[in-house]
């Protein structure tokens with residue numbers, strides 16, 4: 532039996548991960564949320580939920596105690612573009628929050644998953660096929676909290692034996708819960724525009740390549756890394772994982788195959804463009820493949836067919 536607390540259960544990853552965990556494990560899969568972001572519908576009805584503000588260590592500890600939690604998925608974070616607008620809050624959630632989670636995990640002996648991101652890399656990181664172990668020198672607050680989070684999580688493993696594990700997520704694409712304030716969000720928004728029959732206004736320039744991943748692969752990564760036999764681990768916090776890399780023109784052309792009259796124009800957002808320019812074009816995920824068997828299932832075309840099918844069904848008149 533596994534008892535899991537998902538902190539940030541109503542966010543982009545949490546809303547789907549909580550449901551997936553409930554479909555796999557028969558223990559308590561607790562949907563942690565903050566007031567104003569309450570779980571609704573199936574997420575609320577299919578299992579326990581609790582107010583867990585990551586900046587409140589006592590709330591985390593009380594929930595872990597009450598539901599005999601053994602694994603914490605720490606999904607609370609501000610995404611990259613919002614974090615640039617609210618750097619103090621990004622630090623409070625990303626670092627003070629992570630510290631609270633790790634302290635509770637140390638005391639109550641929980642395993643911890645905290646997603647990292649391609650945002651840990653910066654301008655002087657090799658851009659193509661970015662290695663697992665390379666320069667992590669971001670100049671965004673998002674990146675700073677993600678690198679610091681990787682280091683702190685490794686520290687808690689080395690110093691206290693807390694079972695911390697993590698992946699560096701590319702842009703995650705899903706039709707369920709939209710992301711809020713990321714640099715890669717355009718690759719979600721473009722599908723919504725295509726499915727609604729609207730012209731897409733792209734905030735990212737042509738020729739800006741970034742790694743992306745379809746959510747079903749992202750969810751599998753969250754679960755498989757926590758299930759993996761750690762005997763093979765050389766790394767922990769955090770593994771490069773990859774599925775596909777494209778620029779706006781490539782995803783647009785792929786969607787146009789299925790929606791021939793779809794139009795896109797460019798109106799570049801300087802903040803998002805600067806962040807995207809500092810991130811890798813593509814990651815090398817060999818270590819994740821070798822150390823815990825990571826393998827993506829969706830490429831761009833498979834993702835496009837699924838995304839469009841689901842969204843067109845939702846928006847059909």
Ligand code: AKB
Nearest residue numbers: 610611648713714715
């Ligand atoms: C963002 O764009 O901020 C995130 C990420 C890649 O970490 N989707």
